[in-house]
Structures are given as structure tokens and as C-alpha cells.
Amino acid sequence: MTTTESPTRRITTAKAMAEAIGHEMRADPNVFVMGEDVGAYGGIFGSTTDLFAEFGADRVMDTPISETGFIGAGIGAAVEGMRPVVELMFVDFYGVCMDQISNHMAKIHYESGGAVNVPMVLMSATGGGYSDAAQHSQCLWGTFAHLPGMKVVVPSNPYDAKGLMASAIQDDNPVIYLFHKGGQGLVWMEKNPRSIADVPETPFTVPIGEAAIAREGTDVTIVTLSLSVQHSLDVAEQLAEEGISVEIIDLRSLVPLDRQTVLESVAKTGKLLVVDEDYKSFGLSGEIAAIVAETDPTMLTKPMSRLAVPDVPIPYARSLEYGILPTRDKIAAAVKDLLA
Amino acid sequence: MTTLDRLGLYTEMVRIRQYESRILQEYHADKTPAWDIGAGLIPGEMHLSAGQEPAAVGVCAHLRKGDAITAPHRPHHFALAHGVDMNAMTAEIYGRTTGLCQGKGGHMHLFDAENHFSCSGIIAQGYPVACGQALAMTRRGTDNVAIAVAGEGAANQGAFHESLNLAALWNLPVVFVIEDNDWAISVPRAGSTANTSNADRAAGYGMPGVRIEDNDVEAVFEAAGAAIDRARAGDGPSLIEVHTLRLWGHFEGDAQAYRDDMENIDDRDPIPRYAAALTAAGDLTEAKAAEITAAADAEVDAAIQFALQSPIPEPADALLHVFA
Numbered sequence: 034m035t036t037t038e039s040p041t042r043r044i045t046t047a048k049a050m051a052e053a054i055g056h057e058m059r060a061d062p063n064v065f066v067m068g069e070d071v072g073a074y075g076g077i078f079g080s081t082t083d084l085f086a087e088f089g090a091d092r093v094m095d096t097p098i099s100e101t102g103f104i105g106a107g108i109g110a111a112v113e114g115m116r117p118v119v120e121l122m123f124v125d126f127y128g129v130c131m132d133q134i135s136n137h138m139a140k141i142h143y144e145s146g147g148a149v150n151v152p153m154v155l156m157s158a159t160g161g162g163y164s165d166a167a168q169h170s171q172c173l174w175g176t177f178a179h180l181p182g183m184k185v186v187v188p189s190n191p192y193d194a195k196g197l198m199a200s201a202i203q204d205d206n207p208v209i210y211l212f213h214k215g216g217q218g219l220v221w222m223e224k225n226p227r228s229i230a231d232v233p234e235t236p237f238t239v240p241i242g243e244a245a246i247a248r249e250g251t252d253v254t255i256v257t258l259s260l261s262v263q264h265s266l267d268v269a270e271q272l273a274e275e276g277i278s279v280e281i282i283d284l285r286s287l288v289p290l291d292r293q294t295v296l297e298s299v300a301k302t303g304k305l306l307v308v309d310e311d312y313k314s315f316g317l318s319g320e321i322a323a324i325v326a327e328t329d330p331t332m333l334t335k336p337m338s339r340l341a342v343p344d345v346p347i348p349y350a351r352s353l354e355y356g357i358l359p360t361r362d363k364i365a366a367a368v369k370d371l372l373a
Numbered sequence: 374m375t376t377l378d379r380l381g382l383y384t385e386m387v388r389i390r391q392y393e394s395r396i397l398q399e400y401h402a403d404k405t406p407a408w409d410i411g412a413g414l415i416p417g418e419m420h421l422s423a424g425q426e427p428a429a430v431g432v433c434a435h436l437r438k439g440d441a442i443t444a445p446h447r448p449h450h451f452a453l454a455h456g457v458d459m460n461a462m463t464a465e466i467y468g469r470t471t472g473l474c475q476g477k478g479g480h481m482h483l484f485d486a487e488n489h490f491s492c493s494g495i496i497a498q499g500y501p502v503a504c505g506q507a508l509a510m511t512r513r514g515t516d517n518v519a520i521a522v523a524g525e526g527a528a529n530q531g532a533f534h535e536s537l538n539l540a541a542l543w544n545l546p547v548v549f550v551i552e553d554n555d556w557a558i559s560v561p562r563a564g565s566t567a568n569t570s571n572a573d574r575a576a577g578y579g580m581p582g583v584r585i586e587d588n589d590v591e592a593v594f595e596a597a598g599a600a601i602d603r604a605r606a607g608d609g610p611s612l613i614e615v616h617t618l619r620l621w622g623h624f625e626g627d628a629q630a631y632r633d634d635m636e637n638i639d640d641r642d643p644i645p646r647y648a649a650a651l652t653a654a655g656d657l658t659e660a661k662a663a664e665i666t667a668a669a670d671a672e673v674d675a676a677i678q679f680a681l682q683s684p685i686p687e688p689a690d691a692l693l694h695v696f697a
Binding site: 065096097099101102103104105106107108109110111112113114115117129132133136137141142143144145146147148149150152181182184205206 | 441443472473474475476477478482484485486489491493495498500501502503504505506507508509510512513519531532535536538539542693694695696697
């Protein structure tokens with residue numbers, strides 16, 4: 034956990050990820066990195082910044098554009114006891130390698146009756162907001178979380194990005210680590226100021242499976258994750274000036290899901306908004322609704338509300354894209370609707 | 374090759390054949406009168422390897438502790454030839470708690486961590502995993518090798534081509550083994566593949582490739598020896614295509630009405646043919662052959678008994694082993 038004595042500096046989410054990978058590589062010779070442009074480039078979204086300079090091509094391996102091949106190779110190395118950190122550049126590319134992810138990485142431990150472990154991390158960039166359109170802007174975390182056998186973590190800020198990466202690498206299970214491009218703190222993309230924050234220099238972990246209360250409040254609960262946490266925090270600050278007290282639950286992990294923290298918050302506020310940049314139907318927002326309904330639907334004093342991508346591919350034109358993304362304005366309006 | 378080597382190859386082929394023959398019999402025994410694939414003590418799909426023994430036996434004769442194999446949906450011959458415990462494998466096929474995977478995997482998903490043996494039921498998808506195992510061996514500085522096995526139909530999958538490139542690019546100690554049994558379920562090779570030899574495809578990736586005709590176990594043994602030695606020496610991957618024979622259906626229950634090569638198929642059976650060659654060379658007698666078959670039958674019978682006497686898993690155990 035947090036080493037409070039450790040000096041902190043303000044770093045980006047991308048740098049925080051790379052820093053955690055670097056710590057684990059120094060601590061364990063079995064850890065290595067593979068992916069497209071993870072070497073000299075440092076990862077298209079900065080997830081392997083500076084690692085190549087320190088560890089060289091032997092442990093920070095650029096791969097051919099062969100996602101089935103190198104994700105499968107990650108699995109093979111993991112079953113032999115290595116701890117590969119493999120990057121799928123955009124999560125949208127899952128279509129060319131989902132067999133290795135779902136049928137192999139996620140199932141080998143179960144199929145083997147627990148005899149074989151697959152301790153690997155598959156990290157990937159998610160999310161839209163910068164006009165990359167339908168094949169480069171999806172979140173898809175609900176898709177991975179739906180399929181059994183993979184842990185799924187989705188950090189929203191630099192601190193959690195570092196701590197969850199350390200936990201993911203140390204975990205004996207396959208972990209899907211989904212970071213949001215808009216939350217990486219990249220200089221070439223619009224970013225929320227929360228994408229740069231204080232992070233301890235020394236290694237620490239954030240446990241997988243524990244949600245965070247990103248902001249305490251009493252009137253309404255927003256359950257959300259990833260970049261939408263940053264947007265929700267902005268909205269909560271603005272609404273506080275109007276006398277509205279918003280509690281924000283940052284899920285951080287989808288698998289395992291911290292049901293308790295969600296339920297306690299909903300029981301407290303009686304009002305629930307789920308904000309999810311993934312597709313609306315058959316996904317995370319419905320799962321949260323089901324958890325509440327299965328536990329005690331009477332804890333809601335008003336029907337819950339969902340703000341998610343309305344089951345359309347992500348469009349290109351900025352006006353269209355922002356028409357369907359869960360923006361701050363839409364979050365604020367949804368909160369007010371719940372309180373009306 | 375010595376007489377002992379030849380008898381070793383023959384003995385292992387017979388051991389596998391007697392196993393598959395007995396599984397065939399047991400599999401069908403309780404699926405009558407209305408044949409139901411999910412019924413009986415051995416439920417589910419069953420892909421048996423009769424006729425393809427030369428590929429497994431010729432390759433695995435060169436393997437040692439720490440060497441890995443990824444096998445496809447038709448895995449029994451490679452599993453047995455690689456030293457996977459027959460009792461635990463049989464118990465897995467019967468879905469028992471004493472099975473390799475405690476009943477979670479079944480015949481298409483056999484995992485034996487000790488022998489670095491695994492299967493994938495998805496065509497060609499064991500190839501990338503073998504590359505990763507080879508990468509781990511290289512990183513650890515061992516001279517172990519990984520064997521990636523699939524059928525000729527798999528050579529038209531992207532995973533095959535990605536893996537060949539990756540292995541050549543990174544100089545990995547992998548030997549790709551293609552069992553060309555002429556049939557991708559019902560589609561003949563000529564109907565699926567423009568190229569007549571996957572050895573040529575290996576050349577396209579800058580690695581040696583050989584195609585072995587006639588299902589000849591000694592030719593497989595020689596080629597595999599060279600390829601495995603090459604991989605152990607750090608000289609990179611190779612590909613071996615064995616033109617083999619699927620004596621039975623793609624899966625049990627396959628009526629094979631599509632097959633036009635069944636006439637005199639038993640004449641192409643590699644085991645009697647090899648027995649005749651060994652006998653002619655004075656390496657095998659009728660008495661010795663009978664002894665080998667009897668020993669195999671006894672081992673198989675003990676494995677079946679072990680499986681039958683093993684407990685059936687509790688339904689609640691289905692919830693175990695999702696995560697470590």
C-alpha cells in the first residue's frame with residue numbers, strides 16, 4: 034500500500050504505468066514487455082516510456098503486427114513461469130486476437146483444473162473523444178469482464194495506474210489492464226488536469242478488486258470508471274456550488290467487482306447514476322443495476338439512471354462523437370434529473 | 374538407427390494404437406441404441422489418432438525433460454508419446470477427479486504441467502503458445518525446445534503464419550509439425566490449400582522445411598532429430614510436414630460419406646507395414662510382436678480401470694479454478 038514517507042512528484046498516468054513496470058522488471062527477471070512500438074517509441078500512449086533505454090530490446094520487445102502471434106507468445110511464456118506484460122495497442126484490435134485472449138489466456142487455468150497458471154498482463158488503450166472514430170475509440174471493458182477467467186482493471190488516475198499495474202504484474206492470473214487515452218496525460222491530446230498528479234516514487238500496490246470512493250457525498254451516487262471518473266469529479270465540484278452533494282465510486286476493477294462499496298453508497302444516497310463510456314446495453318451499467326436489484330431494490334428512492342454510449346459505433350465528426358459520449362454536461366444533467 | 378531404436382518406435386506406435394482402439398470401443402459401447410454424442414461414460418466429441426502414430430512417435434523419441442508440446446484437438450498420440458501419464462489422461466477423458474485436469478478439460482484440453490504438454494481445441498492456436506514457451510526457454514538459457522503440432526488445415530490460419538514469422542524473426546527453438554492427413558474434416562487438401570507442400574511455406578519464412586511422404590516413422594525420426602538438434606543448438610525453428618493417414622473419422626460419429634480414399638485403406642496402415650518391414654529385416658518376430666501388443670493392452674486396461682474406479686467430480690467443483 035501507500036508508502037506515505039516516500040517523496041511524491043507530479044507525473045502523468047502514462048509515466049506512472051511505465052514506472053510500475055520498471056520497478057517490477059528490476060525486482061523480477063521474469064518480467065518483460067512485448068508489443069507494437071513499445072521499444073524505442075515508448076508505447077504509442079506512453080505506457081512503456083523510458084523502459085527501452087534502461088532494459089534494452091531483450092526485455093522490451095517490439096513485435097511484428099501479429100497480435101495473435103505475440104499475445105499467444107505471451108501466454109506461452111507465462112505458462113512457463115515468466116511474467117510478460119503485453120500491449121495490445123488499441124483495445125479495438127481485439128478482433129484479430131480474441132481467440133488467444135478468451136480461449137487461451139482466460140481459460141487455461143480453468144481447463145487445466147488449476148494446474149497451470151497464466152501470470153500475464155495484457156494492457157490496452159481505450160476510449161474516444163479525439164475523433165479517432167469507430168475502430169479506434171471503443172472501451173469494451175464490459176466485453177472482457179463478461180468472459181470468465183480474466184481480471185479486468187481500469188485505472189482513472191496516475192496513482193491507481195501505478196499501484197494497479199504493480200498488482201497486475203504480481204498477480205498469478207491474467208489481468209486485462211485498460212487505460213484511457215484521454216487520461217494518460219499525453220501532450221498531444223486534450224487531457225483532464227487530473228491526468229497529472231502526485232505519485233510516490235517508491236513501489237506500492239493498489240489491490241485489485243477494491244473500488245475507491247473518489248469523492249464523498251450524500252445526495253446521489255455516481256458509479257463510474259476510467260476517464261469518466263475525472264469528468265464526474267469536475268461535475269461534482271461544479272454541482273457542490275449549487276448545493277448538490279455527489280458521491281463518486283471509482284470502480285477501478287471490474288473483475289473482481291467491489292459490490293460492497295457500490296451497495297453501501299447506494300444505500301446511503303438512495304439515488305444511482307452509472308456513467309460508462311462503454312456501450313449501454315448488456316454491459317457494466319446493466320450489471321450495476323442488477324446488483325442493486327438483486328440485493329434490495331427498495332434502497333433506491335428513485336429509479337436509477339444510466340449514462341452510456343447509446344449502442345452506436347463511435348462516430349468521427351466531433352459534433353457527432355460528443356453527441357454520444359458521456360460528457361460533463363450530460364453527467365450534470367443526469368444528476369439533476371435524479372434529484373428533480 | 375539400431376534395432377533397439379526401431380523396436381522402440383514400433384512399441385510406442387503399438388501402445389498408442391491399442392489405446393485408441395480401446396477408447397474407440399469404450400466410447401461407442403454405451404451410445405447405443407440411439408447414438409447420442411453426449412451420452413455414456415466418455416461423453417462429448419472424440420478425435421482419435423489411429424494412423425497418425427508415426428508423426429508423434431518419430432518426433433517425441435527425441436524429446437527430453439522440459440521440452441514442451443502444444444497439441445491440437447486430436448492429441449492422444451502426442452500426449453502418450455511425450456510421456457503424459459496414461460492413467461491421469463484416461464481419467465480426464467472419463468471426466469474424473471483423478472484426471473489431468475480434474476475433469477475440467479476433457480479429451481481436447483489435456484494439460485500436463487510436469488511434461489509441459491498442452492492442447493488447444495482451436496485450429497492453429499497452439500502455435501503462438503509454443504512460440505512463447507520457446508521464448509521462455511531461450512530467456513532462461515536452457516536448450517529445451519517447443520513442438521507445435523497441428524493439421525494441414527491449420528496451415529491456412531493466420532496464427533500459423535504469424536507464428537512462423539515470429540519464430541524465425543526471434544530465432545526461437547520451435548519445431549512446427551504439420552500432420553497432413555489429407556482431410557480437414559471433410560475438405561480435401563486440394564480443396565483448401567493452393568500450395569502442395571507446407572515445406573515450401575517454411576521456406577517463405579526463412580526456415581528449413583521438409584515434407585515426409587508415406588507416413589514413414591523412420592523418416593519422421595530422422596527429420597525431427599535434425600530439426601530438434603538445430604533448435605537446441607540455437608539455430609532456430611524448422612517445419613516438418615508428415616503426410617500421414619486418418620484411418621478413422623474426423624470425430625467418432627463421422628460417417629465419412631465424403632471420403633473417396635477408403636478403398637484398401639488398411640493397406641496404408643503404418644503399423645502393420647512397419648511390422649512387416651521390421652520382420653523382414655529380422656528385427657521383429659511374431660512372438661515379440663505379440664508380446665508388445667499384450668503389454669500395451671495390459672497398460673491400457675489398467676488405465677481404463679483406474680479411470681472407472683475414480684470419483685466423478687462434485688457439481689459444485691465447477692466453480693473452482695476460475696482464478697489462481
